[in-house]
Amino acid sequence: MRPAPAAALLFGLAAAALLAQHTVSVAVLALVLLVVCLRAPASRRWPYLVGALGSALALFVLTPFVERLPGTVYWTGPTIPVVGTLDVTSTELSGALFQACRLAAVSLAFAAYALWLDHDRLVQAAGFARRSVLAVALATRLVPALERDAAGLVEALRGRGVEPEGLRGRARLVSPLLAGSLERSINLAEAMEARGFGRPGSTRLPQPAWGLRERLALAGAMAAVVVGALWL
Amino acid sequence: MALAVAEDLSFAYPSSEGVALRNVSVCLAPGQVTLVLGRSGSGKSTLLRAFAGLVPHFHGGRFSGRVEVADLDTRRHGPARLAGTVATLFQDPEDQVVFTRVLNEVAFGLENVGAGAHEIEARALDALASVGAEHLAGRLVTELSGGELQRICLAATLALEPKLLLLDEPTSQLDPEAAEALVELAVRLARDRGTAVLLTEQRPALPLEVCDRVLFLDRGRLVFDGPVRQARTWLQEHHPSFVSAGGAGDEHHRRAGEVACRLDRVSYAYEDHLLVLDGASLELRRGEVVALVGPNGSGKTTLARLAAGLLESLSGSIERRGRATYLSQDPGRYVFCERAVEEVAVGIGGDLTAARRTLAAVGLAGYEDRHPRDLSSGERERLALAAVLAPDPDLLVLDEPTRGVDPERKRELAGLLREDTARATLVVTHDIAFAKAVADRVVSLAPDRELVHA
Numbered sequence: 196m197r198p199a200p201a202a203a204l205l206f207g208l209a210a211a212a213l214l215a216q217h218t219v220s221v222a223v224l225a226l227v228l229l230v231v232c233l234r235a236p237a238s239r240r241w242p243y244l245v246g247a248l249g250s251a252l253a254l255f256v257l258t259p260f261v262e263r264l265p266g267t268v269y270w271t272g273p274t275i276p277v278v279g280t281l282d283v284t285s286t287e288l289s290g291a292l293f294q295a296c297r298l299a300a301v302s303l304a305f306a307a308y309a310l311w312l313d314h315d316r317l318v319q320a321a322g323f324a325r326r327s328v329l330a331v332a333l334a335t336r337l338v339p340a341l342e343r344d345a346a347g348l349v350e351a352l353r354g355r356g357v358e359p360e361g362l363r364g365r366a367r368l369v370s371p372l373l374a375g376s377l378e379r380s381i382n383l384a385e386a387m388e389a390r391g392f393g394r395p396g397s398t399r400l401p402q403p404a405w406g407l408r409e410r411l412a413l414a415g416a417m418a419a420v421v422v423g424a425l426w427l
Numbered sequence: 428m429a430l431a432v433a434e435d436l437s438f439a440y441p442s443s444e445g446v447a448l449r450n451v452s453v454c455l456a457p458g459q460v461t462l463v464l465g466r467s468g469s470g471k472s473t474l475l476r477a478f479a480g481l482v483p484h485f486h487g488g489r490f491s492g493r494v495e496v497a498d499l500d501t502r503r504h505g506p507a508r509l510a511g512t513v514a515t516l517f518q519d520p521e522d523q524v525v526f527t528r529v530l531n532e533v534a535f536g537l538e539n540v541g542a543g544a545h546e547i548e549a550r551a552l553d554a555l556a557s558v559g560a561e562h563l564a565g566r567l568v569t570e571l572s573g574g575e576l577q578r579i580c581l582a583a584t585l586a587l588e589p590k591l592l593l594l595d596e597p598t599s600q601l602d603p604e605a606a607e608a609l610v611e612l613a614v615r616l617a618r619d620r621g622t623a624v625l626l627t628e629q630r631p632a633l634p635l636e637v638c639d640r641v642l643f644l645d646r647g648r649l650v651f652d653g654p655v656r657q658a659r660t661w662l663q664e665h666h667p668s669f670v671s672a673g674g675a676g677d678e679h680h681r682r683a684g685e686v687a688c689r690l691d692r693v694s695y696a697y698e699d700h701l702l703v704l705d706g707a708s709l710e711l712r713r714g715e716v717v718a719l720v721g722p723n724g725s726g727k728t729t730l731a732r733l734a735a736g737l738l739e740s741l742s743g744s745i746e747r748r749g750r751a752t753y754l755s756q757d758p759g760r761y762v763f764c765e766r767a768v769e770e771v772a773v774g775i776g777g778d779l780t781a782a783r784r785t786l787a788a789v790g791l792a793g794y795e796d797r798h799p800r801d802l803s804s805g806e807r808e809r810l811a812l813a814a815v816l817a818p819d820p821d822l823l824v825l826d827e828p829t830r831g832v833d834p835e836r837k838r839e840l841a842g843l844l845r846e847d848t849a850r851a852t853l854v855v856t857h858d859i860a861f862a863k864a865v866a867d868r869v870v871s872l873a874p875d876r877e878l879v880h881a
Contacts, residue, residue, distance in 0.1 A: 313527070313528070314526075314527060315526045315527050315528045315531040316531075318526070318531075329525075333525070336527070339569075347755065347757060347760050348760050348763075350732075350737060350753075350755055350760070351755050351760035351761055351811075352763070352773070353737055353753075354735060354737060354752055354753030354754065354755060354815060354824075355752055355753075355773060355774030355814060355815060355818060356750060356752065356774055356818060357773060357774055367763060370763075371760075371762045371763055374762065374800060375759065375762070378759070378800065379522055382517070382519070382522035382523065383522060383523065383524075383525065384485075385481060385485050385517075386515075386517055386522065386523030386525070387525060388481065388484075388485055388505075388506045388507055388510075389479050389481060389506050389510060389513075389514075389515045389517075390510055390514075390525075390535060390536040390539055390583070390587075391506075391507050391510030391511060391536055391539030391540045392507065392535075392539050393507050393539075394507040394508065394510065394539050394540065394541070396541040397538050397539050397540075397541055398537075398538050398541050398542060398543065398544045398547065399538055399544060399547075400531070400534050400538065400544070400547050400548060401544050401545060401547075401548075
């Protein structure tokens with residue numbers, strides 16, 4: 196499938212997850228997107244899955260402690276100044292599960308976009324706002340680029356006999372990773388400018404016309420938003 | 428008639444107190460291949476950037492004098508406007524790739540300069556064919572080796588059919604065969620299409636054979652400008668390392684000591700399950716320097732990583748005695764600390780005295796308090812070398828240690844590596860002159876992954 200309708204379909208599913216009101220509906224959407232992500236090569240998918248599922252889990256764990264909703268009290272904790280008494284109720288837990296599923300679905304939709312879509316073709320297909328689409332495509336490549344850089348930095352440390360173990364060892368990588376990505380972005384900007392990026396009157400490689408699958412995907416994206424808003 | 432002119436050009440980067448170029452005046456004629464030589468940080472890349480309009484438009488800084496390309500004054504016309512007339516191939520191909528697919532990458536410049544929509548693909552494919560990479564058109568750039576990526580970047584510049592082609596150390600990641608092909612291609616463009624080619628190199632032997640003219644920069648000043656024959660005499664007199672064959676006349680007859688590392692019929696495959704190494708054997712002894720050469724993608728880096736203990740082999744055995752350190756190809760990975768001296772001390776438990784000593788040994792005395800990111804590419808390479816030398820390893824593995832290093836520094840580096848008689852050293856390199864200068868024996872990893880000892 197061409198990337199523009201595929202991106203629209205993923206956007207539609209993410210929008211449906213945001214609009215849906217039932218935990219089961221959102222969980223099913225998240226599950227479908229998880230299956231899509233799991234079909235990507237293992238070496239590429241793990242940072243996205245860890246990011247998406249990890250943040251959803253963190254949201255599920257933290258939400259009951261910051262919300263104050265009535266319901267069956269499962270646990271009562273200490274009283275903390277300003278915050279008050281910590282407790283976990285059935286309503287808070289179900290609310291946390293709903294929000295976690297929602298976050299997981301949206302994150303997994305982005306993961307599927309990053310893992311499966313041909314970003315080059317997406318940029319080519321952009322009829323307007325090409326610069327913005329290119330910026331998004333370049334930003335999407337940040338995750339795998341950071342992953343490669345981190346592996347290189349770990350190798351540079353191990354090559355000196357230093358094993359970056361534990362949280363502290365890994366934290367050591369953060370600063371060079373961020374500085375390195377800034378440096379790369381400057382080099383890339385220079386190379387793009389030298390190749391005429393931003394010059395008025397640019398043209399584009401011709402794109403083949405959309406087929407039936409592309410039209411169906413676009414219709415599916417719109418249907419997902421409507422169904423999500425009205426029935427899920 | 429000159430195609431490009433730099434007149435009394437001086438330039439200083441905004442973040443630097445020093446001057447990168449001082450009163451440089453050069454005329455470039457169509458069809459002429461001009462080689463720019465000089466030590467690391469002498470202003471070679473800055474001169475190329477001035478002709479591309481990137482200096483001063485992209486970098487800012489203090490600019491005086493005048494640069495014109497095809498009658499376009501670079502003070503009024505920025506790099507985007509000059510694109511197409513000028514095309515630049517930068518040092519590091521990985522930092523200039525915009526798209527993920529090869530064909531889109533090559534087409535990017537053509538789209539920007541407004542080439543006819545229906546001729547873009549044909550021109551991109553022609554450019555790929557001219558560098559022998561038409562078979563890569565549908566591939567992902569992430570799947571390519573450094574050498575292949577360099578060819579793709581060159582194709583992207585050639586697709587623009589520029590009048591002025593600027594090549595900044597284009598062969599730094601290429602094996603000798605690919606480097607020769609690239610230089611020959613540049614010469615062919617000059618002869619057949621009348622393209623003016625301005626080329627910088629730290630492996631000058633090959634371009635010195637084919638270029639028309641040589642410029643030599645010293646701390647931003649143009650100290651030599653003349654035809655290549657005259658340049659050879661001048662270089663022989665003032666900078667002999669730029670014209671010597673590297674190890675010519677040096678006979679290495681050192682007695683190798685006990686085995687520091689033995690690889691016996693090792694095999695290795697990455698995630699795609701394609702065997703990168705299949706039954707390779709190599710013995711590294713104390714006191715000897717072994718150079719590992721071979722074409723791009725032949726598995727040299729994999730063998731080096733296995734020797735250093737950074738990878739586990741699929742089969743075969745690896746016996747290592749003592750501590751091993753490994754210098755990565757990318758010196759940009761040695762940037763964990765705020766000061767150069769602290770960076771070198773990372774592998775020796777923070778011993779700053781030993782770190783200072785090692786920095787001095789690699790020619791970086793006085794750089795102790797500089798931030799690693801503020802160093803030039805050649806200086807970063809030496810900092811990285813200091814970082815792996817500091818632990819005083821029993822086995823030192825260096826992966827392409829001469830990228831961006833000028834010939835004079837290479838000679839010093841060869842001397843430094845040969846000083847230690849208690850250590851086994853494995854040097855992976857494309858630089859045959861350096862291999863000859865430094866190695867007691869050269870081992871070649873052939874495309875069929877056979878090790879050939881010479």
